[in-house]
Amino acid sequence: MASTVIDGLVLPISLAGHPVLDFCNTRAAWSAPVPKEYLASHAHLTVWAGANGLLPAAEVPRLRRAGVRSAGPAADIVARAIRFRSALYTVLTGPGTPADWAAVNTEVAAAGTAVRLAAGIPAAWSLTGTGPDRPLLAIAWAAAQFLTTPAAAAVDACPSHDCGWLFTNPTGRRRWCSMALCGNRAKARRHARRTRSTG
Numbered sequence: 001m002a003s004t005v006i007d008g009l010v011l012p013i014s015l016a017g018h019p020v021l022d023f024c025n026t027r028a029a030w031s032a033p034v035p036k037e038y039l040a041s042h043a044h045l046t047v048w049a050g051a052n053g054l055l056p057a058a059e060v061p062r063l064r065r066a067g068v069r070s071a072g073p074a075a076d077i078v079a080r081a082i083r084f085r086s087a088l089y090t091v092l093t094g095p096g097t098p099a100d101w102a103a104v105n106t107e108v109a110a111a112g113t114a115v116r117l118a119a120g121i122p123a124a125w126s127l128t129g130t131g132p133d134r135p136l137l138a139i140a141w142a143a144a145q146f147l148t149t150p151a152a153a154a155v156d157a158c159p160s161h162d163c164g165w166l167f168t169n170p171t172g173r174r175r176w177c178s179m180a181l182c183g184n185r186a187k188a189r190r191h192a193r194r195t196r197s198t199g
């Protein structure tokens, strides 16, 4: 796992191979007592969604301002996003419980009432509304679509103890979220152990 700065906010780099998995990676160290949380505010959620192609970039500044203006509802949206993300992570790493699927379906249902088919063939999904929940609705609708594809059955989690990031793994050959990050750290740890035991 690694972070970057977008619009002045610290956010995770995207490397999963699908934005829905990168959304799950807005938290790291999933199994640690104190995970690393990137969704620190409504602004983080909004900027992340814009940077990952789930919202038009032009909408991001207005939605950020809307989140600041209505801080209470914006905080509720972040709490919903975090609940949704936990359930999504569990169903993708399996086996999800009925409660996990219910939590996923709660947000999918909310997104379902907000999407329409834009005119034209082939038609495309289009998100209606202008409220501060737009980033979450866009993520939930992308997740609903991803979960129905075969790619959802080929998701793995990085085994590094301070990571746990998800990634697409259709060939089964990818072990780490990133060889350059977690892969190299594991290699360095193995090397240090070998040096200690022979030294």
Ligand SMILES: [Zn+2]
Binding pocket: 001, 158, 159, 160, 163, 164, 165, 176, 177, 178, 181, 182
């Ligand atoms: Zn990793």
